[in-house]
Amino acid sequence: MRLILTTALMLGAPGAAALLVAGDATPPPNILFIMSDDHAEQAISAYGGTLVQTPSIDRIAREGVLFGNAFVTNSICAPSRAVFLTGKYSHLNGLRDNRDEFDGSQLTFPKLLQKAGYQTAIVGKWHLKTAPTGFDHWKILIGQGEYYSPVFLDNGQEVRHDGYVTDLITDFALDYLEDRDPSRPFLLVYNHKAPHRNWMPAVRHLDMYADQDLPLPETFWDDYAGRPAAKGQDMRIADMYLSMDMKLHEEVYEEETGTGGQKAFTAGDAWKRSYARMTPEEKAAWDAHYDPINEAYGKERPTGKALAEWKYQRYMKDYLRCIAAVDENVGRVLDYLDRSGLAENTLVVYTSDQGFYLGEHGWYDKRFMYEESLAMPLVLRYPAGAPAGRVSDSLVLNLDFAPTLLDFAGVTVPQEMQGRSLRPLLDGPPPADWREAVYYHYYEFPHGWHDVRTHYGVRTDRYKLIRFYGDMDLWELYDLATDPTEVRNVHGQPGYEAVQEDLHDRLDDLRKQYGDTTGS
Numbered sequence: 001m002r003l004i005l006t007t008a009l010m011l012g013a014p015g016a017a018a019l020l021v022a023g024d025a026t027p028p029p030n031i032l033f034i035m036s037d038d039h040a041e042q043a044i045s046a047y048g049g050t051l052v053q054t055p056s057i058d059r060i061a062r063e064g065v066l067f068g069n070a071f072v073t074n075s076i077c078a079p080s081r082a083v084f085l086t087g088k089y090s091h092l093n094g095l096r097d098n099r100d101e102f103d104g105s106q107l108t109f110p111k112l113l114q115k116a117g118y119q120t121a122i123v124g125k126w127h128l129k130t131a132p133t134g135f136d137h138w139k140i141l142i143g144q145g146e147y148y149s150p151v152f153l154d155n156g157q158e159v160r161h162d163g164y165v166t167d168l169i170t171d172f173a174l175d176y177l178e179d180r181d182p183s184r185p186f187l188l189v190y191n192h193k194a195p196h197r198n199w200m201p202a203v204r205h206l207d208m209y210a211d212q213d214l215p216l217p218e219t220f221w222d223d224y225a226g227r228p229a230a231k232g233q234d235m236r237i238a239d240m241y242l243s244m245d246m247k248l249h250e251e252v253y254e255e256e257t258g259t260g261g262q263k264a265f266t267a268g269d270a271w272k273r274s275y276a277r278m279t280p281e282e283k284a285a286w287d288a289h290y291d292p293i294n295e296a297y298g299k300e301r302p303t304g305k306a307l308a309e310w311k312y313q314r315y316m317k318d319y320l321r322c323i324a325a326v327d328e329n330v331g332r333v334l335d336y337l338d339r340s341g342l343a344e345n346t347l348v349v350y351t352s353d354q355g356f357y358l359g360e361h362g363w364y365d366k367r368f369m370y371e372e373s374l375a376m377p378l379v380l381r382y383p384a385g386a387p388a389g390r391v392s393d394s395l396v397l398n399l400d401f402a403p404t405l406l407d408f409a410g411v412t413v414p415q416e417m418q419g420r421s422l423r424p425l426l427d428g429p430p431p432a433d434w435r436e437a438v439y440y441h442y443y444e445f446p447h448g449w450h451d452v453r454t455h456y457g458v459r460t461d462r463y464k465l466i467r468f469y470g471d472m473d474l475w476e477l478y479d480l481a482t483d484p485t486e487v488r489n490v491h492g493q494p495g496y497e498a499v500q501e502d503l504h505d506r507l508d509d510l511r512k513q514y515g516d517t518t519g520s
């Protein structure tokens with residue numbers, strides 16, 4: 001402990017004063033931050049999801065706190081990760097969509113933890129194009145990474161590892177924990193690629209759901225009435241690629257039946273490359289499962305609604321099988337914390353970079369400010385400093401991660417970070433001045449994937465106001481109490497005048513508060 005304080009003081013870290021003033025005997029917590037990619041709340045049993053069982057993630061919730069109203073500020077992969085690191089909205093951290101590169105010279109919470117004496121590491125998905133900064137150790141996937149035999153950048157060196165990505169990332173996370181300096185606290189960011197598209201399960205999970213069909217969500221055949229931006233997207237399951245998404249080989253599918261979110265993308269080639277990465281043993285297990293399904297497709301050749309529903313089953317089963325591997329591996333790490341005696345003083349967070357559509361509105365992917373992709377799962381366990389079995393309904397954001405982790409570490413949260421520490425929410429009612437609305441802004445259009453229009457908006461505990469701008473200029477208003485699936489846009493409708501005016505005011509105020517003048 002003394003060493004930490006000395007190091008922090010010598011480096012003039014913002015946290016030094018806080019650590020000294022605190023002056024108690026409790027060592028700062030270790031931090032294990034787990035972020036998966038595109039893991040929807042609907043696919044976590046602790047959130048009431050019935051599609052898949054997630055006992056390890058549920059365990060974190062049961063032994064800690066589950067946040068029932070956790071949201072992202074910009075529902076897309078790289079931007080969400082930049083918000084996580086900086087505690088700032090996209091218009092300030094500079095990473096607005098997946099085309100942008102992360103400016104690693106800016107202030108991030110890992111840098112501050114480093115200065116405060118933490119050893120810092122990131123293992124798994126990074127996705128920010130520039131090399132990590134603020135981490136002593138990094139072993140990351142290149143870009144999106146591959147499910148089988150992925151290539152990792154090991155502190156800058158490219159190394160290919162045979163095996164399944166979710167298992168490998170966990171192996172490397174456990175290696176790091178074994179090899180770390182036990183005299184100093186650690187920050188380990190342990191990020192999964194799964195269950196990101198194209199949802200390739202581990203071969204050991206291919207038999208899950210073999211004799212079972214999954215229920216269609218009630219909005220699967222949404223007609224998008226009153227919502228031109230929702231209608232104008234290219235992210236319908238009905239339009240998924242037969243190659244990359246459905247894993248059919250060329251001799252079976254012959255021609256693609258959908259745009260897949262990006263007409264210019266050569267999905268067939270991408271699928272061939274992914275498939276070719278498997279070892280002969282993996283390929284044999286893979287083919288034993290998929291070949292009969294592919295042959296059946298070749299004979300039946302479903303079209304129209306039947307094809308869309310066939311794609312839904314296939315997509316969902318692969319997505320959920322990927323989650324089975326994530327949950328198993330989270331369990332491996334929790335077991336390690338138990339065995340090594342680290343569990344008590346380690347803050348464990350499980351979250352995802354955003355939510356995902358599992359057939360709602362007929363979709364996969366994210367981006368829209370509608371509930372399924374605006375929401376992220378968030379469970380947190382810290383036996384030494386947070387109660388077990390609590391649920392918080394306060395409105396929280398991924399913007400809050402950096403301030404929260406700094407707060408737990410006893411490091412002063414810099415003024416320039418825009419989120420708030422979640423710590424006061426853990427064991428009591430929320431502070432009187434806790435936020436009553438969250439602000440959102442999405443940017444990736446007309447470039448990129450899926451044709452989701454640029455939009456921003458505000459969500460309170462009951463209502464949501466969205467403005468689509470760019471090649472469309474549209475307002476949407478939803479009453480989540482009476483219309484939880486968001487199919488009835490009541491903007492401009494009688495009876496909502498006061499609510500609408502209040503939401504417009506809140507939106508204006510939040511844009512001012514966060515300094516967002518973009519998109520006006």
Ligand SMILES: [Ca+2]
Binds near residue numbers: 038076196353354
């Ligand atoms: Ca993602």
